[in-house]
Amino acid sequence: MNLDDYRRTARAWLAENAGTDDPREFMAKLYDAGYSGITWPEQWGGQGLTQEEERAFAAEARHYSLPLYIFSIGLGMTGPTLVDRGSDEQRARFVRPLLRGEEVWCQLFSEPGAGSDVASLQTRAVRDGDDWIVNGQKVWTSVAQHADWGLLLARTNVDVPKHRGLTMFVVNMRDPGVTVRPLKDMTGRAFFNEIFFDDVRVPDAHRVGEADDGWSVAVTTLLHERLSISAGVGMSGQKDDPTSLEALRRRVDAADPYVRDQLVELHIRSRALALFNQRLSQETRAGIFPGARGSAAKLLLAELTMFKADLATSLAGPGALVGDDPLAHALALAPAMALGGGTNEIMRNIVGDRVLNLPPEPRVDKTVPFKDLKVGTQA
Amino acid sequence: MKLVLSPEQRELRAAVRSFLASAAPLPAVRAAFDSADGYDRDVYARLNGELGLSGLIIPEEYGGAGAGHADLAVALEETGAALLPGPFLATVLATIALTRAPDKDLLTGIAEGRITATYLLDGALTGGPGGQGELLLDGVAEQVINGLDADVILAGTEHGLVAVNATASGVAREALTTFDLTRRQARVTFERASARVIPGPVEGIRDLFAVALAAEQLGVLRAALDAIVAYAKVRVAFGRYIGSYQGVKHKLADMHGKLEQAESIVRYAAWAADESPAELPEAAALAQAYVGRACFEVARDHLLLHGGIGFTWEHDAHLFYKRAKADEVLLGPPRTHRVRLADLLEL
Numbered sequence: 087m088n089l090d091d092y093r094r095t096a097r098a099w100l101a102e103n104a105g106t107d108d109p110r111e112f113m114a115k116l117y118d119a120g121y122s123g124i125t126w127p128e129q130w131g132g133q134g135l136t137q138e139e140e141r142a143f144a145a146e147a148r149h150y151s152l153p154l155y156i157f158s159i160g161l162g163m164t165g166p167t168l169v170d171r172g173s174d175e176q177r178a179r180f181v182r183p184l185l186r187g188e189e190v191w192c193q194l195f196s197e198p199g200a201g202s203d204v205a206s207l208q209t210r211a212v213r214d215g216d217d218w219i220v221n222g223q224k225v226w227t228s229v230a231q232h233a234d235w236g237l238l239l240a241r242t243n244v245d246v247p248k249h250r251g252l253t254m255f256v257v258n259m260r261d262p263g264v265t266v267r268p269l270k271d272m273t274g275r276a277f278f279n280e281i282f283f284d285d286v287r288v289p290d291a292h293r294v295g296e297a298d299d300g301w302s303v304a305v306t307t308l309l310h311e312r313l314s315i316s317a318g319v320g321m322s323g324q325k326d327d328p329t330s331l332e333a334l335r336r337r338v339d340a341a342d343p344y345v346r347d348q349l350v351e352l353h354i355r356s357r358a359l360a361l362f363n364q365r366l367s368q369e370t371r372a373g374i375f376p377g378a379r380g381s382a383a384k385l386l387l388a389e390l391t392m393f394k395a396d397l398a399t400s401l402a403g404p405g406a407l408v409g410d411d412p413l414a415h416a417l418a419l420a421p422a423m424a425l426g427g428g429t430n431e432i433m434r435n436i437v438g439d440r441v442l443n444l445p446p447e448p449r450v451d452k453t454v455p456f457k458d459l460k461v462g463t464q465a
Numbered sequence: 466m467k468l469v470l471s472p473e474q475r476e477l478r479a480a481v482r483s484f485l486a487s488a489a490p491l492p493a494v495r496a497a498f499d500s501a502d503g504y505d506r507d508v509y510a511r512l513n514g515e516l517g518l519s520g521l522i523i524p525e526e527y528g529g530a531g532a533g534h535a536d537l538a539v540a541l542e543e544t545g546a547a548l549l550p551g552p553f554l555a556t557v558l559a560t561i562a563l564t565r566a567p568d569k570d571l572l573t574g575i576a577e578g579r580i581t582a583t584y585l586l587d588g589a590l591t592g593g594p595g596g597q598g599e600l601l602l603d604g605v606a607e608q609v610i611n612g613l614d615a616d617v618i619l620a621g622t623e624h625g626l627v628a629v630n631a632t633a634s635g636v637a638r639e640a641l642t643t644f645d646l647t648r649r650q651a652r653v654t655f656e657r658a659s660a661r662v663i664p665g666p667v668e669g670i671r672d673l674f675a676v677a678l679a680a681e682q683l684g685v686l687r688a689a690l691d692a693i694v695a696y697a698k699v700r701v702a703f704g705r706y707i708g709s710y711q712g713v714k715h716k717l718a719d720m721h722g723k724l725e726q727a728e729s730i731v732r733y734a735a736w737a738a739d740e741s742p743a744e745l746p747e748a749a750a751l752a753q754a755y756v757g758r759a760c761f762e763v764a765r766d767h768l769l770l771h772g773g774i775g776f777t778w779e780h781d782a783h784l785f786y787k788r789a790k791a792d793e794v795l796l797g798p799p800r801t802h803r804v805r806l807a808d809l810l811e812l
Contacts, residue, residue: 331810340812349812350803354755361729365468372469382722431711437721438714442694445706447714 093142096121104150112153113187122161123185126169131182156232160184160191164237166310168256171295171303176256180235192233192259194224194281195304199462201226202432204239205248205301206451206461209283211240211255218242218255218293220263220286226426230266230279233259237307238288243298244457251456252300256292263287273418311427312380328412329394331356338401345401352397359386378440385433388424395420467535467740468732474539481543484516489547491781497550498646503614504551512553513578518544519556520576522564527572534673534738538680538731545684548784550647552611554681555583559619561673566626566665571617583615584674586796590655592622598662600627602635602655610795612651613638620660621667627660635659645791647784669742672749675796676734679752682760682792683724683731689760689785690720693767713770720766723759730755747809753802757793764789 087095099119106112116122117131124140126132133139154161165184168176183189200207209222220240230236236257243251259266263286268276295303327333331353340346363383366376395417399406406413424430438444451459470478488508489497497505513519522537523529530536537557544553556575559582563572574580588606595601600622609618618629618636629636635658641650694717697708707713734748741748768775768782775782793799 335812346807346812347800347803350754350807350810353806353810354751354803357751358726358730358755361468361733362726364466365725365729365732368467368469374469379725382718382725385718386722386726431715434715434718435711437718438708441721442708442714442717444694444697444708444714444717447709447711448705 089138089142092139093146096143096146100146100150104147104152107153109153109156110187113157113185117186122187123165123181126165126181126185130169130177131185132169156190156229157184157187159193159229159233160189162313163193163307163310164191164235167237167254167303167307168294170306171254173291173294175291176294180256189234190229190232192227192230192236193307194227194236194238194257195307196226197223198225198280202429203451203461204304205252206456206459207239207241207252208461209238209240211238211242211253211288213242213290213297214287216290218253218288218290220255220257220283220288222283224281224283225269225278227266227279227281228277230259230281231268233266235259236281237294239300239304241456242300245455246298247453248451248456248459248461249301251298252304253297254294254300254303255288256294257283257286257288261286272421273415326412327394327416329398329416334398334401348397348401352394355390355393359383359390362386378436381428381433381436382441384427385430385437388430388433391423392420466733467736468729470539470732474536477536478539478543481516481518481540482546484512485543485547485549488512489549491548491784494548494550494647494784495781502551503649504549508549509551509553510578517576518553519560519578522557522560523572523576524564524567527567527569528576529572533735534676535732535735537677538683538735541677541680542684542687542731545681545788546688548647548685548688548788550649552581552583552614554648554677555611555615556581557677558584558586558610558674559615559617561677562619562621562626562667562670563663565670566663566667568628568663571628571663580616581611581614582617582619583609583611585609585618585620585653586674588620588653590620590622592624592627592660593657595659600624600660600662601657602627602629602660603657604655606653606655608641608650609638609653610648610650612653613640613649618653621670622660624662626663626665626667628663629655629658629660633659643791645787647788648791669745671796672745673738675749675753675802676731676738676745678792678795679727679731679734679749679756682756682789683727685785685789685792686724686727686756686760686763689764689767689782689789690717690724692781692785693717693720693770696771707770716766716770720763723763727756727759747806750802750806750809753796754799754806757799757802761786761789761793 103115106115120133121143123132124135124143125137128134165181168180184191195204197207197209211218211220236259238255238257239252240255241251242253263284265282266279269278269280270276331349334349338345340349366383370376399413399417402413439446488511517530518540520529521532521540525531560575562584571580575582585606587608588604590602590604592600592602615631618631620627635656637654639652641652643650697713697717698706700707730752734752737744737748764785768786771782774780
């Protein structure tokens with residue numbers, strides 16, 4: 087089928103099926119029609135097609151709000167990791183049910199003591215015969231309340247430097263030793279969860295990659311995370327942004343010269359970043375891979391998001407901070423962009439190290455055995 | 466919308482960049498602005514002859530290359546990055562006006578590199594009746610860029626575009642001391658000076674000036690950032706390269722973000738100048754409002770991050786700092802661009 091036919095067929099299919107509200111029912115239909123795992127290997131349940139078909143389908147799907155959110159971690163991160171790094175038994179067992187929406191996945195990397203520096207995590211997995219026993223706590227876990235399986239990074243060796251003592255596992259989220267607690271964030275809602283592991287038994291057959299080689303598997307997952315974010319998987323639109331110029335001009339008195347100039351500043355910064363993003367995507371289409379320059383765009387988006395929410399609430403005045411005003415919610419949500427997916431400071435390190443090729447900071451944590459390393463929060 | 470350079474534009478950039486790197490490196494720039502002329506005429510002869518830059522946007526029928534504003538932006542970015550002294554930008558602005566109101570003699574002369582021109586960016590001149598197609602100009606232009614270098618001075622008047630021979634009677638030019646050492650200015654007085662009226666539209670040309678200047682500013686910004694990034698990789702303090710300190714690294718990362726956004730805006734504005742006249746006014750105001758500020762901020766921070774050496778006359782940092790500020794205010798106080806943007810957005 088040529089690409090135009092593919093696009094037409096996809097468009098017709100979406101027109102007929104995009105209205106399905108139940109996520110699992112929709113995923114099953116999507117899979118049966120051949121639109122789940124478009125680029126994934128046929129052997130494991132994918133369609134074995136190219137980025138071209140995937141982009142064509144994504145372009146058509148953009149016109150709909152598809153109920154894919156609970157599958158976003160599986161499709162964007164853990165699934166591709168299993169395809170790349172899992173054993174054949176793991177691929178045969180897990181990939182098809184994931185693509186068909188029969189099983190939901192979450193990702194278990196971050197901990198209260200290990201955010202930016204995730205390799206310093208402290209959740210332990212100790213070998214016990216053919217099993218591993220897991221104890222510890224994870225945080226910032228999306229869709230865990232729906233998840234059947236989790237991709238877990240745990241410490242298996244404390245006598246070696248931190249990156250060399252980690253192992254990746256598939257863990258059963260329905261195990262009685264797994265506790266999922268909604269994590270209420272500063273917006274008052276719970277987008278994420280925290281997860282507690284109490285003597286959870288994981289069979290060695292569910293180890294992904296070699297023991298103590300989990301960091302290289304995690305790097306694969308994080309690479310897929312960046313790709314899926316930049317491809318817009320799970321990103322919501324800006325249509326109803328209450329901090330946009332269009333929304334604010336209806337709300338504040340632009341006749342005041344100070345307000346007027348602040349709105350101009352908002353416009354300038356928004357246009358500057360929008361054009362940078364457009365340029366990056368034009369470069370990508372022209373075969374110039376943006377690489378770490380995407381981190382500059384993410385940093386600028388975080389700063390713009392904070393600036394807009396701050397400005398909008400200031401211009402709107404006290405009325406913005408009572409009731410369920412969308413500006414109050416925007417201001418509460420704004421820090422998420424500067425923290426999730428790498429803090430602004432981490433983004434600046436990435437731009438400095440990989441775009442400008444500046445000398446790296448001297449590090450003490452690459453050679454010291456984990457057990458002798460300062461980690462987490464210590465007095 | 467086209468925000469990525471074409472292969473031809475990349476070739477143009479490489480050619481101008483390598484020419485300026487060998488013919489006008491910073492030591493030569495210093496020698497040039499200390500000389501009587503204030504610039505190196507041999508460099509200009511080759512720039513206009515071998516590279517054909519003076520004729521870049523001049524239509525082929527007048528001996529130019531017939532290129533667009535996106536191509537011009539590529540060239541201006543390089544002359545900006547080199548802090549090239551002399552009347553290059555001044556002649557470009559005059560040429561932009563002449564592409565709207567064409568004059569065969571002037572365009573041909575500029576394309577051949579025989580004529581250097583400038584454009585009056587300020588000053589209210591009154592024009593009394595003269596001979597056929599002629600005005601007699603009176604008034605003072607306080608600051609004319611490269612006013613003493615120009616053979617011809619162009620101005621927009623209520624009667625349209627006019628051209629004045631810079632050495633004609635009734636034209637008095639007086640050199641000014643400029644903060645920016647790399648671009649000289651003059652005060653020009655007109656007393657019943659004979660000016661030729663060149664028919665054609667003059668409205669909208671300041672938008673094209675804004676785009677051209679933004680391209681130069683992008684070059685200044687990029688060169689300043691490149692200079693401090695290079696220094697941060699070799700300068701050691703407290704036993705470490707200064708670029709390894711987050712206090713320095715993070716500032717440089719923020720400066721890089723400004724560069725990325727400035728380049729995106731310049732490409733967009735240059736594209737609008739060529740392809741989308743309806744978008745041009747807003748794109749031009751955006752270009753000056755963002756790139757002008759970003760250029761000065763990066764030039765300032767590049768100077769500061771050099772430490773004490775950056776405050777010395779012998780170091781080049783102040784040359785970028787001074788050019789960046791001179792450029793930021795060249796088309797008027799920066800707030801004028803912001804007010805224009807507000808007007809265009811109907812705020």
